[in-house]
Amino acid sequence: MLKWVNDHLEETIMAVLLFLITAIISYSVIMRYIFNDSPSWAEEITRFFFIWSAFISIGLCIKRQSSIRIDILLTVLSEKACRVLLILVNIFIIAVFAYWLKGAVSVTKTLINNGQTSPALLVPMWIIYGSSVVGFALGIVRCAQQVFINAAELRNGR
Template identity: 35%
Template sequence: MLKKITSIIDTIQFLLFVSFVSISFLQVFFRYVLNNSLTWAEEISRYMFIWLVFLGSALCIQRRTHIGVDLLISNFKGLPKKLVLTINDALIIGLMLILLREGLAILPTLWMQYSSALGIPMAYIYASVPVGAALMGIYSLLDIYRIWYKNETASTEGQVD
């Protein structure tokens, strides 16, 4: 189930990225070659990028590829390493719960606010915050499970102590 969700998120990210690059290229072409700027291209590119950041952050947590200082963690083995990694994941979960709560709290007010060029409700854009936070929290919980029940205490994907 988790692999299927990750695969779906990967596919969404791929499509968003290809669309983002294509629309950005079109915008540059229209502006500098045809001297006729696309009014909607910059706005939709920005919104795609916001979604890419939050979905990408969730996948980085799932794959353990976020940048980090592992000098302290690399010196530990066994139980101390598990404890430090668990505390780290617990802090991430706490932050993601705050982001999720606040992201959901702001959404009802944004259904009546529309983007200037596209005319879509801003709630669709700001929904990236609670969606990304929920995914990051779930992946952090699963990381705690991997640390304690599968003995995967490496800070990067594919490395197991």
């Protein structure tokens, strides 16, 4: 079970969110142009799903190593030096995400305490802002995994 979660968590959540976004927008378009009655909640919920998918994608991009980066230095370094550099970069990214996570938790706690809700759906806004907490935490976990993978490769002489 844990292996499946490690391998497919982000992809599954993002696929479900993309399906829901597509279905809700399609429903809204049909209601608007065929029945002349657009639901007021459709735009808001799709925006919330998009926000969640954006933050969930942080962990996925790190896991797949598909983040935007400048690789020119990696092409001229030895394999061992590359691994050391990647470990240092991932440790730096963990520190940045930890700093952002602290701020995201603070904002989310404030929203829990003040009870702010969204205009159309009356969804508690801490649920939406909680996406940043989840995204940054996933980013930290995935960067830590990359550190351990690269450290293991260094120990094995690669």
